[in-house]
Amino acid sequence: MSRRRVRPTDDPAVVRWVLTALALGVFGVLVGLPVAVVVAGALRHGVEAYLRAITDPLTVDALQLTLLVVAVAVPVNIVFGVAAAWALAKFDFPGRAALITLIDLPFAVSPVISGLVFVLLFGGRSLIGPWLIAHGWHIVFAPAGIILATVFVTFPFVARELLPALEAAGRTNEEAALVCGATGWQTFWRVTLPNARGALLAGVALATARAAGEFGAVSVVSGHIRGRTNTLPLHIEILYNEYDFSGALAVATLLVALALVTLAIRWAVDAHAARDAA
Amino acid sequence: MRVARFTRTLLTTAILPLGAALLGACAKTGTPSATGGAVEILNVSYDPTRELYEAYDSLFAGHWKAKTGQTVTVHQSHGGSSKQARAVIDGLEADVATLGLAYDIDAIAAAGLTDTAWATKFPNHSTPYTSTIVFLVRAGNPKGIHDWPDLVRPGITVITPNPKTSGGARWAYLAAWGNALGRNRGDSAAARAFITQLYAHVPTLDPGARGATTTFVERGIGDVLLAWENEALLATHKLGPDKFAIVIPSTSIRAEPPVAVVDRIVDRRGTRAVAEEYLRYLYSPEAQEVAARNYYRPTDSAVAAQYAAQFPHVALFTIDSVFHGWHAAQTTHFADGGIFDQIYQPKAAPQPAVVAGTSP
Numbered sequence: 001m002s003r004r005r006v007r008p009t010d011d012p013a014v015v016r017w018v019l020t021a022l023a024l025g026v027f028g029v030l031v032g033l034p035v036a037v038v039v040a041g042a043l044r045h046g047v048e049a050y051l052r053a054i055t056d057p058l059t060v061d062a063l064q065l066t067l068l069v070v071a072v073a074v075p076v077n078i079v080f081g082v083a084a085a086w087a088l089a090k091f092d093f094p095g096r097a098a099l100i101t102l103i104d105l106p107f108a109v110s111p112v113i114s115g116l117v118f119v120l121l122f123g124g125r126s127l128i129g130p131w132l133i134a135h136g137w138h139i140v141f142a143p144a145g146i147i148l149a150t151v152f153v154t155f156p157f158v159a160r161e162l163l164p165a166l167e168a169a170g171r172t173n174e175e176a177a178l179v180c181g182a183t184g185w186q187t188f189w190r191v192t193l194p195n196a197r198g199a200l201l202a203g204v205a206l207a208t209a210r211a212a213g214e215f216g217a218v219s220v221v222s223g224h225i226r227g228r229t230n231t232l233p234l235h236i237e238i239l240y241n242e243y244d245f246s247g248a249l250a251v252a253t254l255l256v257a258l259a260l261v262t263l264a265i266r267w268a269v270d271a272h273a274a275r276d277a278a
Numbered sequence: 279m280r281v282a283r284f285t286r287t288l289l290t291t292a293i294l295p296l297g298a299a300l301l302g303a304c305a306k307t308g309t310p311s312a313t314g315g316a317v318e319i320l321n322v323s324y325d326p327t328r329e330l331y332e333a334y335d336s337l338f339a340g341h342w343k344a345k346t347g348q349t350v351t352v353h354q355s356h357g358g359s360s361k362q363a364r365a366v367i368d369g370l371e372a373d374v375a376t377l378g379l380a381y382d383i384d385a386i387a388a389a390g391l392t393d394t395a396w397a398t399k400f401p402n403h404s405t406p407y408t409s410t411i412v413f414l415v416r417a418g419n420p421k422g423i424h425d426w427p428d429l430v431r432p433g434i435t436v437i438t439p440n441p442k443t444s445g446g447a448r449w450a451y452l453a454a455w456g457n458a459l460g461r462n463r464g465d466s467a468a469a470r471a472f473i474t475q476l477y478a479h480v481p482t483l484d485p486g487a488r489g490a491t492t493t494f495v496e497r498g499i500g501d502v503l504l505a506w507e508n509e510a511l512l513a514t515h516k517l518g519p520d521k522f523a524i525v526i527p528s529t530s531i532r533a534e535p536p537v538a539v540v541d542r543i544v545d546r547r548g549t550r551a552v553a554e555e556y557l558r559y560l561y562s563p564e565a566q567e568v569a570a571r572n573y574y575r576p577t578d579s580a581v582a583a584q585y586a587a588q589f590p591h592v593a594l595f596t597i598d599s600v601f602h603g604w605h606a607a608q609t610t611h612f613a614d615g616g617i618f619d620q621i622y623q624p625k626a627a628p629q630p631a632v633v634a635g636t637s638p
Contacts, residue, residue: 124369125389133369134546141370223370224355225320238356241488242328243516 035256041249053239053250061227062235063254065143066212069231073150073211074204081158081203086192088159089166090174103160106153115149115220141223146231149217154207161203165196197273205266212258232258316349317552322372324359324445324535325488326509330572331376334560337568341559342552350552358486359445366391366540373544373553376537378445380597381604383538396538405534406560407574410592411446411453413525414494414503414510421501425527426457429502430475437500438480439490441611441618445535446487448612450504453531455611456600460529474621495522506533507589511573532594 043050053059087093088100106114122139123129132139139145173195177187193200215233222229230238232255239248323331335352342350355362355370359378366372367389377383380397387394397403415423421434429436439447454476455469462468481499484490487506491513494503502525503510514522537557544550559565566578570585582589601607611617 119368122369125367129369133371138369138371140368141365223365224357225353226355228353238328241325241492243513 038249038252038256041246042253044246044249049246050250053244053247054254056247058226058230059235059251059254062230062232062251065146065230066232066258068143069147069150069218070208070211072147073154074207076151077154077158077207078200078204080155081162081207082193082200084159085162085166085196086188089163089169090171090192100163103156106155111153111214111216112220114152115217118145118149118152118221140221141225141229143229145221146218146229149221150211150214153214153217154210157207157210158200158203161199161206162196165199166192169195198270201266201269205262208262209259212262213255315347316351317549318351318353319373319549319553319556320353320355320371321374321376321556322355322362322366322370323376324362324378325356325486326446326506326512327376327535328354328356329512330508330569330574333568333572334565337564338556338559341562341564342555345555348552352556358443360385360443361486371543371547372540373547373549374537374539374556376535376557378535379448379604380534380536381608382445383536384604386538386540391542392538392540397536399539400537400557401561402577403534404536404538404557405577406537406557407535407566407569407576409507409533409535409574410530410594411450411504411527411533412507412510412530412592413527414491414505414513415501415523415525417521417523419523419525423502423525426454426472426529427461429454430472430479434479434502435481435500436476436479436502436504437490437494438483438504439487440483440485443485444487444490446506446509446533447483447490447504448607449506449531449533451611451618452597452601452607453527453529454504456531456595457527457529459600460595470617470621473617477622507575508573511588515573526590526592529593529595531600532596534597 042053084099084103088096119140120126121128122132122145124133129140137144139148169192173191174187177191182190213233214231215237218231219234219237222231222234224230224234224238226235226238232251236248236251236255239245239251321331321335331352331354335354338352339350342348355365355372357365359382362370363375363377363382363385366375366386375383375386375392380403383392383396384394386392387396393399400406413423413429415421421428421431423429423434428434438450441447441451451473455473458469458472459466462472482493484493487509490503491505491509494500495513495517505513507524510522510524514524537560539550539553539557541550544553560569561578563578563581566576566581567584570576570581570588573588575589576582576585597604597607601610609616
């Protein structure tokens with residue numbers, strides 16, 4: 001019988017090193033290498049060509065549209081996601097299970113179908129499409145359609161991240177708050193949300209990344225009008241198809257940068273909140 | 279409670295831009311068409327014309343400014359020809375459609391968006407430039423491919439897109455069929471046998487012309503690419519003449535990518551004058567030169583003579599002379615259950631083919 005205390009960290013060094021190396025290796029091959037290839041390819045024709053590619057007016061238009069889509073889709077998802085997760089976690093009501101399944105629907109259907117639904121709903125051959133178009137309301141093949149499709153495909157992220165956190169927190173805190181005389185809003189702002197802060201941030205980060213990078217659904221509703229309905233991912237495909245491979249990769253670095261900024265903001269907000277709470 | 283205040287700040291800062299952004303999105307969709315000194319039109323085109331219209335749009339902007347004093351901005355949308363026609367039918371606001379084949383503009387007309395007699399509105403059946411189908415092979419032509427029969431020799435791999443979705447692929451299929459008819463004194467059974475053999479040499483069907491070019495050029499798959507002549511010339515000039523060579527077959531098809539004004543949309547947007555001039559000016563000597571420089575065969579005889587060296591002589595047959603027009607060709611060959619569906623068997627190919635909608 002060994003007298004050594006056995007803790008998980010006392011695993012043999014070999015095991016620890018192998019596991020660490022494996023994790024880093026997989027990360028390197030799946031994330032590090034592709035990013036390196038993108039950056040190297042983008043800079044293949046020099047920094048000047050890179051700057052020209054990312055300051056091209058069509059690239060700037062695509063970036064603006066992508067930021068607009070994120071600026072609308074993410075707040076909409078925060079509102080609906082928080083409302084849905086709160087209702088599902090804190091209340092029992094008929095159809096609750098059905099609603100949970102419905103929230104996952106955008107994950108279950110192919111993004112191309114998600115886009116096509118909006119074309120069939122608002123397109124020139126649909127029931128209401130011709131009326132909308134005649135009155136100057138352009139939805140498909142216009143930014144509004146791109147935003148709608150993006151909201152649809154990113155919808156589950158916030159709700160799905162929040163739901164387990166709110167369920168884990170249980171209802172006792174809220175019940176205590178109500179007994180102490182807090183109003184519904186006070187309970188929501190001061191008890192419910194603070195408990196789920198981390199999950200909310202994770203959901204927002206995921207929704208942001210997907211909204212900026214969505215290709216399939218957006219491709220169907222976009223119409224691919226350069227300078228008007230081209231988002232960054234669509235613009236990358238166009239450049240690639242025009243044999244401008246380094247230009248395509250240069251624009252891809254903008255998407256990578258957008259993802260890194262999202263992560264950095266999440267990290268900073270998290271750190272700030274942790275310091276505040278301490 | 280500081281955490282609560284923090285969370286509230288986070289949420290309100292996230293939600294505040296919502297209203298503003300929504301307003302912005304709506305404002306952006308209601309693009310004015312003809313207001314004062316500026317006008318915008320949308321040209322919905324097929325895949326390989328990107329470079330052509332990029333050059334032509336700036337030429338036309340100068341012409342329209344000189345003529346009317348108005349600044350015109352031409353927006354471009356590109357994609358597979360049939361997919362683009364579909365988008366116009368679904369509500370993409372194209373003032374003009376410049377597509378890969380007449381059948382796709384017929385589809386727009388059938389949906390009631392433009393006059394069914396669109397082909398009579400401009401010269402040459404509303405076709406300002408033409409092209410044909412040629413072979414792109416690896417540098418030095420290592421497999422010795424010179425004409426259509428070489429494509430079905432053992433060990434040759436042929437790259438061509440899916441005729442169900444790509445205009446260029448349909449022209450390539452019809453070029454092969456027409457050549458086989460010519461070699462066999464009009465025997466359509468022999469032509470069918472040749473086409474069956476040919477597609478047994480095709481490992482994968484890309485959905486569009488650009489995708490097929492990328493498969494051949496970038497991924498290095500295949501010995502020969504059946505390509506639009508303009509696409510083959512562009513690929514060799516852009517990606518290095520030392521890597522590829524163009525082979526001109528003994529006969530091929532005269533590919534006619536037509537243009538049309540989309541009546542319903544120009545009348546609603548008040549852009550008929552500029553849209554019609556946009557297409558009419560394509561026939562001017564300046565525009566014909568732009569077409570020739572972008573490797574399309576000009577229809578203007580003077581410009582054609584000037585660029586004769588760039589376009590080798592090929593014995594060309596037409597869709598009307600061999601196939602009795604696009605409607606007959608579409609019904610016989612490409613409709614569901616047509617000859618292409620009957621002869622193409624993905625299983626016979628060396629690797630699984632990517633085919634959309636070719637169930638028998």
